[in-house]
Amino acid sequence: MFNLFLLQLLNGAQFGILLFLVAAGLTLVFGIMDFINLAHGVLYMVGGYVMAMMMGATNNFWLSLAMVLPLTLAVGLVLEVLVFRRLYDRSHLDQVLATFGLVLVLSELVRIIWGSAPLSVAMPEILSGSVPLAGPVRYPVYRLGVIGVGLGVALALWFVIARTRVGMLLRAGAANRSMVSALGTDINRLFMLVFAAGAMLAGFAGAIVSPILSVDPGMGDSILILTFVVIVIGGVGSVKGAFCAALLAGIVDTLGRMFGPIILKSIMDPAAAAQAGRTIAPMLVYVLMAAVLFWRPAGLFGRSVAR
Amino acid sequence: MTDLSQALAPARPRLAGRLKLALCIFALMAAVPPLAHALGEPFLIVVATRMMVFAIAALSLDLILGYGAMVSFGHAAYLGFGAYAVAVLSRAGIDDLFLHLLAGIAASAVFAALTGAISLRTRGVYFIMITLAFGQMAFFFFVSFSTLGGDDGVALTARSTVLGMPLLQGAQGMFYVTLALLVLVFAGLYRLTLSRFGRVLTGTRESALRMQAIGFRPFPYQLTAYVIAGCLCSIAGVLLANQAIYVSPAYMSWHRSGEMIVMLVLGGIGSLTGAMVGGLVTIALEEGLARYSEHWRLGFGLILVLVALFSPGGLSGLLRRLGLGRDAT
Numbered sequence: 282m283f284n285l286f287l288l289q290l291l292n293g294a295q296f297g298i299l300l301f302l303v304a305a306g307l308t309l310v311f312g313i314m315d316f317i318n319l320a321h322g323v324l325y326m327v328g329g330y331v332m333a334m335m336m337g338a339t340n341n342f343w344l345s346l347a348m349v350l351p352l353t354l355a356v357g358l359v360l361e362v363l364v365f366r367r368l369y370d371r372s373h374l375d376q377v378l379a380t381f382g383l384v385l386v387l388s389e390l391v392r393i394i395w396g397s398a399p400l401s402v403a404m405p406e407i408l409s410g411s412v413p414l415a416g417p418v419r420y421p422v423y424r425l426g427v428i429g430v431g432l433g434v435a436l437a438l439w440f441v442i443a444r445t446r447v448g449m450l451l452r453a454g455a456a457n458r459s460m461v462s463a464l465g466t467d468i469n470r471l472f473m474l475v476f477a478a479g480a481m482l483a484g485f486a487g488a489i490v491s492p493i494l495s496v497d498p499g500m501g502d503s504i505l506i507l508t509f510v511v512i513v514i515g516g517v518g519s520v521k522g523a524f525c526a527a528l529l530a531g532i533v534d535t536l537g538r539m540f541g542p543i544i545l546k547s548i549m550d551p552a553a554a555a556q557a558g559r560t561i562a563p564m565l566v567y568v569l570m571a572a573v574l575f576w577r578p579a580g581l582f583g584r585s586v587a588r
Numbered sequence: 589m590t591d592l593s594q595a596l597a598p599a600r601p602r603l604a605g606r607l608k609l610a611l612c613i614f615a616l617m618a619a620v621p622p623l624a625h626a627l628g629e630p631f632l633i634v635v636a637t638r639m640m641v642f643a644i645a646a647l648s649l650d651l652i653l654g655y656g657a658m659v660s661f662g663h664a665a666y667l668g669f670g671a672y673a674v675a676v677l678s679r680a681g682i683d684d685l686f687l688h689l690l691a692g693i694a695a696s697a698v699f700a701a702l703t704g705a706i707s708l709r710t711r712g713v714y715f716i717m718i719t720l721a722f723g724q725m726a727f728f729f730f731v732s733f734s735t736l737g738g739d740d741g742v743a744l745t746a747r748s749t750v751l752g753m754p755l756l757q758g759a760q761g762m763f764y765v766t767l768a769l770l771v772l773v774f775a776g777l778y779r780l781t782l783s784r785f786g787r788v789l790t791g792t793r794e795s796a797l798r799m800q801a802i803g804f805r806p807f808p809y810q811l812t813a814y815v816i817a818g819c820l821c822s823i824a825g826v827l828l829a830n831q832a833i834y835v836s837p838a839y840m841s842w843h844r845s846g847e848m849i850v851m852l853v854l855g856g857i858g859s860l861t862g863a864m865v866g867g868l869v870t871i872a873l874e875e876g877l878a879r880y881s882e883h884w885r886l887g888f889g890l891i892l893v894l895v896a897l898f899s900p901g902g903l904s905g906l907l908r909r910l911g912l913g914r915d916a917t
Contacts, residue, residue, distance in 0.1 A: 317713065319846065367897055373659065373713070375896050378853040381846050382892025389886040506724065506842055513717040556734065563728040567721040571706060574718045578710045 284418040289539045290532060291414075295424045297531025298431030302486035303504055304511045304523040305438060306479020312518015313454040314472055316365070317373050319380040322505030323387040324480045328353050328487025329496040330391055333400040342405035349488040350481055357480025361473050369472065388498050399495035427489055434482070435524050442520055451475065455518040507534075510570045516583025526581060530566050537565040609861050610774060613868070617767055621760050633759045634831070635875045640766045641827045643867035644773050646851040647860060648820035653849070654858030655781055656813045657793040658708075661716045661845050662723020666818040668730060668840030669695045670825020675742055675835040685748035685756070685765075685826070692822035699726065700818030704811050723845055730837040741836025748830055756830055766827050770864075773820055777860055780816070789813050793858075854895060856904030865903060 307321045331352050335345035364383065368376050408426050411419040442448035450471055453461045462468040487500070494500070511530050515522025542558030549557070573581060617636060624632035645667060652658040673692035682688075703722040710718050736742050747756040755761045780786050791799045792806040799806055829835045838844075847870070855866020873891065877884035899906045 311713070315713075317716070364893060364897065371896075371900065373716070374653075374849065374853045374857065375900060377846070377849055379893050379896030381850050382889040382896065385885040385889030386893065387889075389883050389889065393883055393886070502843070506720065509717055510721065513714060517713060556732070559734075560729055560732040563732070564725045567725045567728075570721045571718060571725075574710050574714060574721075575706055578714060580714070 284415060285539070286536075287415060288418060288420065289535055291420055291424065291428070293532030293535030294528060295428050295431075295531070296535055297528035298428050298435075299486055299490055300504070300507055300511050300531055301524050301527035302431060302434060303483045304508045304515075304527055305434075305520055306475070306482045307508055308512045308515065308518060308520060308523045309451065309455075309475045310479055311512060313451065313458065313475060314369055315458075316369060317376045317380065318365070319377060319505065320360070320383040320387065321479070321483055321508065322501035322503075323384055324353060324357065324483040324501075325487040325504055326391065326496075326498065326501035327356055327387070328484030329402075329491045329500060330395055330400070330487075331484065332488035332491045333395070333402050333496045336402050342403070346485075346488055349484055353484025353487075354477050354481040356484070357477040358473070360480070361476045365476060366469070366473075384501070388501065392498050397498055399497040400491075401495050402491040404492040423492060427493075430489065434485075438520055447471075447474070507566065510566055513580055514570050514573045516580030519580070519582040522580060522582030530569065533569055534562075534566050538562040541565070606859060606861050607778070610778075610864065613861075613864060614767070614771055617770075618764075621763055630759060633763050635872070637759070637763045637766050637831050638828075638875070639868045639871040640763075640770045641824050641831060642848075642851065642871050643864045644766075644770050644827070645821050645824040645848055646855065646863040646867035646870075647770075647773055647777055648817045648824065649848050649852055650857060650860055650863035651777055651781070651789075651820070652810075652813050652817045653852055654860075654863065655786065655793060656789050656810055658810060658814065659716045659849070660719040660814075660817075661842065661849065662703075662719040662721070662726070663817070663821055663848050664840045664842070664844035665699065665723040665726035666696045666821035667825040667828060667844065668726060668837065669699065669818075670822035670827075671829035671835045671839050672730060672736065672825075673822070674748060674826055674829040675736055675744060678744055678746070678748070683746070683749045684752075685750045685830075688748050688826050689823060692826050693819040696818040696822040697815050700815040701811070704814035704818075708807060708810055708814070720842060720845070723840065723842060727837055727840045727842070730840065737836070739837065741834060741838065744829065744833045744835065747833060748826070762831060766831070769823055769827065773823065774860060774864065777820070781860065785809065785812070850892060852902075854892070854902050856902040859904060862902060862904045869903065 303321065303325050307318060310316050310318050310321070328349055331349050332345055335348045336342065339345055360383070364379060368379055404423055408423040409421075411421045412425065414420045440448075442451055450461060450466055454466075454468065454471060458468065461471075487496075507530065511523055511526045514530065515524070515526035541562045542555055545554035545558050545561075548554075577583070617640060620636045621633050624630055624636075645663070648666070649660065649663050652660055670689075670692035673695060674688045677683075677688055677691055699722075703719070707715055707718045707722065730736065731739050747754070747762070750756065750765070756765055781790070788799065788804050788809050791804070792809060796806045825839065828839060851866040851870045852863050853866070854870060855864070856862030873888055874884065877887050881887070895902065895906075899909075901908065
């Protein structure tokens with residue numbers, strides 16, 4: 282039982298790390314630019330597809346992964362210049378309309394180019410084994426790698442945000458955009474940078490998850506909503522909050538699906554427990570979010586200022 | 589001075605224009621079945637029915653989004669409550685449309701009152717996201733409901749009956765009942781938004797602080813509007829289930845909620861006619877483009893992006909800027 286728990290805890294952490302990679306860019310876009318971007322999940326999907334395409338062309342995992350970064354960065358820049366830049370001053374509703382349209386356009390383009398059938402990406406030889414973990418339990422190296430890389434990215438982000446000049450401007454921008462602009466910083470360049478970096482992180486997440494899950498046109502949608510949940514639990518604009526909330530959401534979701542039915546079985550009859558477990562498990566993350574917002578209406582690390 | 593008197597004049601003429609536009613739409617819609625028969629395209633009646641169903645849904649959302657500035661991203665849940673009310677009751681042998689409507693409305697009222705009371709603690713983006721969370725909870729509840737088909741949904745055996753008569757069986761009957769309900773919902777919301785209640789709600793949209801300063805607590809008004817919007821949307825759900833003779837959790841997915849917001853923004857918010865036009869046009873576009881290509885989402889998405897970029901205020905804004913239908917907001 283303990284081994285199972287440990288295994289699921291790691292799975293939850295790995296899922297959480299993935300959520301964090303997607304959420305980090307989105308929470309900055311959200312917090313600094315006050316911009317609702319429904320198309321962020323599509324960038325995650327594009328990352329997965331670019332990875333699959335490069336793997337098909339080169340059959341080299343590391344080279345493909347290295348190519349994903351500049352390509353998704355470029356996609357992010359193009360979208361920023363063509364669409365997002367014109368929407369920063371507009372209402373949330375116009376932003377929802379435009380980015381909802383972009384989701385449709387980009388998902389359909391992906392379907393036209395690569396078809397709707399799921400694609401799979403081979404794992405690199407060196408990471409395909411598993412390592413022993415506490416007695417008889419073994420854990421796949423690749424998933425440990427994902428956790429490690431995610432922690433590395435989180436650390437790097439923390440360094441950039443807390444210790445560099447750009448990071449200082451980001452923090453200042455999240456607190457008061459117009460003041461930063463008035464003090465002589467080119468806020469539009471900053472926006473472009475944040476947006477492109479966020480796109481690259483989301484694409485990177487899509488690329489590294491492709492050997493574990495398959496790449497399909499619906500993958501962006503399913504992660505987008507969870508990403509929003511993570512951002513809101515953590516507090517809009519806070520990367521630290523996104524990190525904590527992503528791990529929390531990943532672990533709660535994974536453990537809930539596994540142990541929810543087991544725990545329920547001890548208090549009700551098995552058939553009802555199985556049904557109730559299936560019903561409650563996918564809701565847990567949303568219950569968590571509603572509960573957090575009930576007690577802290579601006580998220581765990583959010584500043585409680587009304588915009 | 590003329591500026592001031594214009595600003596102070598009651599919005600009467602504008603409202604009259606709005607009513608005229610609505611009446612034109614109703615008249616046009618009423619002419620669809622005979623026209624479709626004359627053209628030998630009875631399929632159009634089905635499309636028009638779906639258009640009107642979503643016009644009702646968009647109208648209900650306009651009450652909270654357009655008049656109350658409460659951007660709900662979970663409104664599709666109420667569509668689902670209406671649809672599942674039909675599925676559950678007809679399985680229990682109750683086929684009457686009014687009872688289906690009543691059950692859908694009751695379920696929606698309870699859900700909206702509970703979740704609305706919690707959601708209204710938050711503001712802005714957080715409100716959008718917490719309503720999304722509640723919508724997803726409702727979605728997953730029905731996805732895992734295996735006795736009602738779970739993920740796959742459930743086919744109905746027959747459409748609802750009206751006072752024992754199979755009025756909805758034919759496409760034409762279904763169409764006119766939907767039209768009648770659309771007119772009723774529009775008329776009800778029109779009266780409601782002009783009433784004292786509607787004025788207070790609009791006031792909280794402009795500034796909750798000022799409303800408090802003149803002695804209104806926004807919360808009860810906002811919550812009441814939230815509940816009314818949910819109830820009205822469940823009417824669309826009951827109709828949707830009847831039109832498709834099929835109920836599935838896909839009706840309540842976040843995509844649907846997003847689509848409803850898109851309808852509203854496309855048509856123009858806070859005018860009721862804009863919402864109605866948005867609902868009608870969105871479904872017409874979807875169905876129309878889908879007949880040309882399986883990749884219709886590409887064209888539809890492009891249209892949405894272009895409208896958002898170049899036409900603030902949606903279609904109503906476009907009409908205004910073209911100098912047409914100055915009263916048509």
